[in-house]
Amino acid sequence: MKKIFILLFSIVTQSLQAQQNDWTLAPFTKPKENPILSADSSYEFFCPMKNTSVKWQKADVFNPAAIVRNGKVYLLFRAEDTPGTNIGFRTSRIGLAVSTDGIHFKRQKTPVLFPTKDEFAKYDNPGGCEDPRIVERPDGTYVVAYTAWNRDVARLCIASSKDLVHWKKHGPAFGKAYDGKFVNIWSKSGSIVTQMKNGKITAVKIKGKYWMYWGEKGVNLATSDDLINWTPLVENDGSLKYAINIRAGKFDSDLTEPGPPALLTKQGILLLYNGKNALGENTDKNLPAETYSGGQVLFDANDPTKVLKRSDNYFIKPDLPHEMRGQYKAGTTFIEGLVYFHKKWFLYYGTADSMVGVAVKDAL
Template identity: 50%
Template structure:
């Protein structure tokens, strides 16, 4: 009897081992020649920014000291200043009880190596008693993307959230700490038709010049991609007022959209600034996987993975390439725990630093992570789960 029990237990353990091995089995992922990657997570570094309950700030709206980054810190922008990497990250206080009910502010952190960061201890962009409070209070300032002009003016696009309608706002700065808010970006065109619809996530076009990413033009105008569900576009002559690109019927022109049975089957949300390359314009974006039959079964339903699309240099509305699978996906525990347990790598910041590309991303809407791509020694992109 003991022998039978032993054999049965051994068989069960063997089956468990096989099942675990199958669950963990992956297959290699290969990128096309035009794409960036693969990016690797530096060992023992992530997450690079986490909540800090000791950090306090006198909130000008409530006139109370609040733990402005006590709950979660995530979704970062990134750029260079004086030879250092600066990350501008979204922080949430503890005033609410779920996503979207707390107040968000933008924090500042800098690094000499792109990996270890020192934080300023107070936010640099936040709701105040100013001419933007109707758009920013009580929800706050969320999900920044930042880029710099050749003359050194930093431009930040962020979500103004009043808990009614999310709007893209823009602010400018010379030092990344003192910002001038210019308000919602779509008010001056088409009679404000697109100013009060939900709009988020702007990826302004940049190019690599003199070893630094700077804001670029196409045929004499600035260009951006934007959108959360679909990807749209807009142009500008002054970086503040933006004209959405429309179709022949006067509606927003859809450039890319969710694809059934792909990792981006639920939405396609713009990521860090787009980049002009010799092959075309690369848009980095965040794809959300549909939780039902329309999603890619290899990835969790509602998970966020990172994709890339290639647009024509001559016609920035024309898609000429798109990854079929993500180049970065939630794999580490800190990318699958916290506020968003389905798994999230939400890319928003990208810098060219010391001949490498540093990608900064939100981890499960809770922390900030970094991944690095060395174009001289490319690593393999994140492997794919086996079917």
């Protein structure tokens, strides 16, 4: 009788745990094809800023956005051009690759978003265009939130496109808000809230506004009427409002940074985010210090500022050799792209600031 009771108790406990965790998108597995993209010095293009031909993918290829278009997966990946220099001192350009199976990609020869002699050069030259996240508007226009890096201040910027190849830059996301109060702050990683209907993911309004999670040390919020011009949420004293922040002793003890576009689900708004482990007394002792891994948090569907649930542990971490060897040697699975494709979830991420990886989850 005692053994039967223990067995029943175990079954009930497991069932309750499963119910408590059914809000997360997990587990993911990493297919044997990893890494799926890496540096390639055979790709050249004429750089309008340097006035010469450059091997724009020579150093590293990483941190991709992802979108499904016409039955194919498109990656917008970050590529750096000059090996042997420190992090932040190369030029990044965003390239385009396409796949029919979500794993094997063919790259376009030239980048699609990069520094050029335009009004935005003061923001993205010489550091470049980095770390995109992409959404599709209900009208079919694509919008990218990316980091413009002039080697002084990182600025979250916006660009739009009809075909993923030709992009129009719109400048800093917060350029018009509060009379430009936040245009020169350090800002990165814009995760715009989306919704999936009939297998298609598009940006969605909540209470008449588009919402975006953004930030680096902690996760901030912003709203928009058009996905181009964004207004950060602030406290009564005018300081930036935080949706979540770092937690001592956990995988996100040093940094929380939004990952792919957030997803409105039946349970709430699901945000997959990147957490960096601290170096020192606040570190998660089960992870190497300064490791980047991925977590999940659920916000109220009617109040995107309100946290309902948050994972205590990571759901993805560096555990393959190339994820712990490269430009960022502490180890990185930096998640940025998520698509629903062929009835599976494909999660794309940067590995050690050097390559592109993918993890796959079967749909329920």
